[in-house]
Amino acid sequence: MDSFDKGWFVLQTYSGYENKVKENLLQRAQTYDMLENILRVEIPTQTVQVEKKGEMKEIEENRFPGYVLVEMVMTDDAWFVVRNTPNVTGFVGSHGNRSKPTPLLEEEIRAILASMGQSVQEFSLDVRVGDTVRIIDGAFSGYEGKVSEIDNNKVKMIISMFGNDTVAEVNMSQIAEL
Known part of the structure; x- marks a missing residue:
């Protein structure tokens, strides 16, 4: 039976393959007609200053090497496509034995995306106090x-x-x- 829980999930990948996983996952979402289930793929990064050849330079580095965030509707088909993407080793929050993973809490994903200058989808309902x-x-x-x-x-x-x-x-x- 399909579960239609939309949320942000954390994928484990081989370290250094995060960008390749993102690229492969977006391609597979299109190929397998999963664009309505696999919504966003993000690699949390941060800007750090490093010294190279006596100069300070700013570079982008992964905040969580070996991990990729994916916003998806957790259906059986979407779960299959994501977990079988090359270089994906599993989901964080999955307890093995083919159990589906637990999504990140709203506060967790909001903090991660805010640190990257992005936001969780905002809603455009015209709702006011008293409605x-x-x-x-x-x-x-x-x-x-x-x-x-x-x-x-x-x-x-x-x-x-x-x-x-x-x-x-x-x-x-x-x-x-x-």
Whole structure:
């Protein structure tokens, strides 16, 4: 059975092959018609100063040698294409025995991408405090509630659960306007 969990996953690669893995993965996504499942491939880098021949130079180096980040919808087919990409040795967070990996936490990927000057996908919903919205994904899927706070891509809202008002915190991607 396919799992449709979208998230950022960490691939293990042979050190020094990160760029080749990125190139191969993007090519395979196109070849296997997986562009809607394999969304982004990133290699976290940082600028460092090194001394070469008595001069200080700035160079880009991998922050995590041997690792590549991929944003994907974790379907069986996408998982197969990614894990069988040349020079990919596995997923971080997979417990072996053909188990699917765990995605990075939103805070982790946000911090990594921010350090590279990039961002996690922003959402363009026109939602304000006081609006009523429907939760379309996650544990509270199907509930409607009133937005009480918006912070970045996180939304706190009041939902009625078992006859009591409860505060639910969800990602912007998990709600839809009514």
